[in-house]
Every structure is written in structure tokens, then in C-alpha cells.
Amino acid sequence: MTDRRRDIPGTDTVLADPRLAKAIELLGRPVVKKSVLAAQNRARAGEIEPEHVIEEAIVGLPYSATSMQPVINATGVLVHTNLGRAPLSQTARDALLLAAGTTDVEFDLATGQRAKRGRSAIQALHEAVPDAGGVHIVNNNAAVLLLTAMVLAPGKEIVISRGELVEIGDGFRIPDLLTSTGARLREVGTTNRTSLRDYQDAVTDQTGFVLKVHPSNFVISGFTADVPVSALAGLGVPLVVDIGSGLLHPHPLLPDEPDATTVLRAKANLVTASGDKLMGGPQAGLLFGDADLIGTLRRHPAARALRVDKLTLAALEATLHGPPPPVVSALDTEVDVRRAQAIQLRLAGSEIVESTAVIGGGGAPGVELPSLAISLPEHFADKLRASRVVGRVERGRCLLDLRTVAPEDDEKLIAAVLACM
Numbered sequence: 498m499t500d501r502r503r504d505i506p507g508t509d510t511v512l513a514d515p516r517l518a519k520a521i522e523l524l525g526r527p528v529v530k531k532s533v534l535a536a537q538n539r540a541r542a543g544e545i546e547p548e549h550v551i552e553e554a555i556v557g558l559p560y561s562a563t564s565m566q567p568v569i570n571a572t573g574v575l576v577h578t579n580l581g582r583a584p585l586s587q588t589a590r591d592a593l594l595l596a597a598g599t600t601d602v603e604f605d606l607a608t609g610q611r612a613k614r615g616r617s618a619i620q621a622l623h624e625a626v627p628d629a630g631g632v633h634i635v636n637n638n639a640a641v642l643l644l645t646a647m648v649l650a651p652g653k654e655i656v657i658s659r660g661e662l663v664e665i666g667d668g669f670r671i672p673d674l675l676t677s678t679g680a681r682l683r684e685v686g687t688t689n690r691t692s693l694r695d696y697q698d699a700v701t702d703q704t705g706f707v708l709k710v711h712p713s714n715f716v717i718s719g720f721t722a723d724v725p726v727s728a729l730a731g732l733g734v735p736l737v738v739d740i741g742s743g744l745l746h747p748h749p750l751l752p753d754e755p756d757a758t759t760v761l762r763a764k765a766n767l768v769t770a771s772g773d774k775l776m777g778g779p780q781a782g783l784l785f786g787d788a789d790l791i792g793t794l795r796r797h798p799a800a801r802a803l804r805v806d807k808l809t810l811a812a813l814e815a816t817l818h819g820p821p822p823p824v825v826s827a828l829d830t831e832v833d834v835r836r837a838q839a840i841q842l843r844l845a846g847s848e849i850v851e852s853t854a855v856i857g858g859g860g861a862p863g864v865e866l867p868s869l870a871i872s873l874p875e876h877f878a879d880k881l882r883a884s885r886v887v888g889r890v891e892r893g894r895c896l897l898d899l900r901t902v903a904p905e906d907d908e909k910l911i912a913a914v915l916a917c918m
């Protein structure tokens with residue numbers, strides 16, 4: 498075998514190819530050069546022929562200058578934390594792109610004066626939750642809790658049930674978050690049962706507020722008791738309720754999931770939630786409640802450190818104004834059997850099986866959503882991940898759960914499976 502390594506084209510030669518030159522305009526030189534070096538290395542290793550280096554470098558180019566890759570979520574987990582929680586609606590994506598330029602986010606085009614930042618996103622949340630006297634938006638729900646503790650309980654106590662000392666995920670715990678502000682926790686009740694009396698005995702002049710946290714990622718069943726929001730509202734101190742999932746109104750499929758409207762009507766002073774769970778929007782922390790309390794929170798110096806950028810504001814408003822975002826569609830629509838059949842027919846050797854989708858990502862634990870999945874041999878799972886399709890391995894099969902795949906992505910899903918066959 499002759500050594501063909503000296504035939505491998507040099508980096509500058511490859512980069513001069515018009516297609517790669519165009520890619521440099523779009524993606525920047527470092528990204529394109531990385532792909533060229535990878536192709537040259539494959540040629541050096543004898544994996545490809547030297548004359549294929551340019552093609553290989555083109556094929557190896559990423560979609561964009563970010564190395565984050567778009568993924569099809571076929572796991573059946575509607576809000577998948579590791580896959581970025583809620584995918585945005587097309588309307589929200591368009592709004593993001595618009596907001597990426599120069600905008601009037603803090604400017605009034607009519608008067609030429611400074612205007613309130615985020616006013617239209619706040620207005621959209623007011624319209625979605627008319628029971629809220631005030632609305633505020635920060636970086637995420639954790640940031641709302643942080644700000645609330647800093648404003649309402651500096652050097653004071655936060656009264657919370659032992660059944661609600663929740664770890665959110667990745668080692669982050671709400672109790673640690675709260676005490677990091679210097680507030681102290683006054684734990685009441687037991688893991689399984691907490692009574693109104695427990696709260697009453699704990700409330701003193703040292704109390705900053707009472708916090709009720711929705712156990713959004715686990716279920717305690719059996720001999721249990723907790724205290725409804727309406728009973729806690731009468732304790733004479735501010736009542737803050739962390740509902741977690743961002744449901745704004747009751748949902749028929751999620752009877753145990755608290756929603757902002759109901760909790761406000763039960764007289765909570767503040768309700769906190771995430772924007773990127775069941776609301777289906779961008780990462781954000783949503784705060785609803787008494788206008789004066791929210792005004793105080795907004796004016797705290799730390800509020801500036803927790804504020805959201807214009808991209809989030811635009812995507813949030815567009816999520817609320819636009820058609821149902823993907824998470825809401827997946828929740829409200831069962832998989833059409835004809836859709837599953839149309840996919841299965843094109844994938845030789847696949848089967849349709851009944852499947853169970855779940856909400857995931859800190860919402861409605863225990864709720865099971867009927868679904869249909871395309872079932873393939875287990876070894877497809879690894880190959881499909883390389884094609885940016887994430888399925889679920891169950892009982893020795895690779896399942897592609899269609900409840901979390903947007904129908905617009907069916908063709909991409911089929912193409913990815915066919916490429917693995």
C-alpha cells in the first residue's frame with residue numbers, strides 16, 4: 498500500500514473551497530477550521546481518501562456556530578430537563594429572533610422616553626392570570642425564591658413543612674437556596690403529616706413568611722396530611738406558594754397540580770413558578786400576587802441581578818399570545834393511530850406498541866399519559882442518539898414515543914431511523 502498521506506490537502510487549500518469559504522462567513526473561521534482538521538485527521542488515519550477531505554469537512558460542519566445540537570425528544574417525557582425543558586413554539590422562536598436585534602424593550606417609540614422594561618410580557622401575564630394584582634419576571638423559579646427570601650425574611654424565619662423540603666434536581670435543594678440568603682428555616686410537622694396547628698405554633702414576630710412548596714417531582718402517599726392554601730392564608734404573615742410547574746389555570750388531566758389562578762383565589766400573597774415547564778415557554782421565574790409586595794421585590798437591589806434578557810421577554814410574551822406551544826399540545830393531544838401507522842409502515846421491522854408518556858421535569862409526578870411508540874431493536878438507541886434522536890429503552894426495546902415528537906418532525910424521525918438500518 499502506498500502512503501497517500503502526502504496527498505492530503507493543506508488546511509488553507511481546503512478552506513479556500515468556495516463552500517467552506519461561505520461557511521466561514523456564516524459560522525466563523527474557528528468552527529470551520531475544526532471540521533477541516535477533523536477531516537484531515539481521518540484521512541491521516543486512513544479512514545477516508547485524501548481527495549474526500551473537502552467533502553468530509555463540509556459534512557462535518559455543525560448546524561451553527563454553537564455546538565449545541567437540535568434533538569428530537571422521543572423519550573415520552575414531555576418536559577425533559579436534560580433536553581432543555583420546554584421546546585418553544587414557532588411563534589416564540591420567531592419572536593426570539595426579532596428580539597435579537599435592536600428593539601424598544603425599554604423605550605417608548607411614541608414619546609422617545611425610557612419605558613418600563615418587559616411591560617408587554619408583564620401585560621400578557623396579567624391577561625393570562627387576571628387574579629394577580631402584580632406580576633414580575635426573573636431568571637427562573639429558583640431566582641424568585643431567592644429574591645422573596647431576601648426581601649421578606651432577612652434575618653428572619655421562613656416557616657415550611659418538613660414534607661416540602663424539596664431537592665429540585667442536580668443536587669440543588671430549596672432549603673439550601675433559602676438559607677443562603679441568611680434567612681433561617683423554621684421546619685414544622687413531619688415528612689408525611691403537617692397540620693394547621695403546626696404552622697400556628699411556629700408563627701411568631703420572627704416569621705418573615707410562610708412558604709408552601711409543591712412536591713413537584715415525588716409523591717408521598719398513605720398516611721398523609723397537609724394544609725390547604727386557604728387555611729394558611731389566615732396566619733397573619735405573608736403566604737408564598739411555589740407551584741413549580743407554571744400551570745396558570747386548572748387542567749383536567751392534572752387534578753393534583755396546583756395552578757396560579759386557584760392558589761391566588763385561595764388568598765396566597767405570592768405565587769412562584771417556572772416558565773419552561775407546563776407553560777411551555779422560555780426559562781423564566783414567574784411571580785404573581787399582591788401588587789405592593791411585588792413592587793417591593795422589584796425594587797430590591799438584587800432584582801437587577803436576577804432580571805431576564807429581552808430574548809426571554811419576547812419569547813414569553815409570544816408563548817402566551819401564540820398557538821399552544823409543543824408541551825401543551827403534547828399534553829392535550831393523544832397520538833393519532835393513523836400517524837403511528839404511517840410512520841411504522843415506512844420502517845421495516847418496526848412495530849407500534851402502547852406506551853406511557855409522563856410530564857417529567859418537575860410537574861405532575863405520577864400522572865400517566867397514554868401514548869403510542871415505534872418499537873425497534875434495542876441497539877437502535879445508541880445509533881439514533883448519534884443522529885440526534887433520543888428514545889427510551891424499555892424491556893430490551895428501543896421505543897420512540899410519539900407523544901413528545903411534534904408531527905412536523907415525523908419526516909426527520911423517519912429519515913434518522915432509515916439511516917440507522
Ligand SMILES: *Cc1c(COP(=O)(O)O)cnc(C)c1O
Binds near residue numbers: 711742858860
Ligand atoms: C422546578 C421547580 C423549581 C425550580 O424551578 P427553576 O425554574 O428550575 O429554577 C422550584 N420549585 C418547584 C416546586 C419546582 O417544581
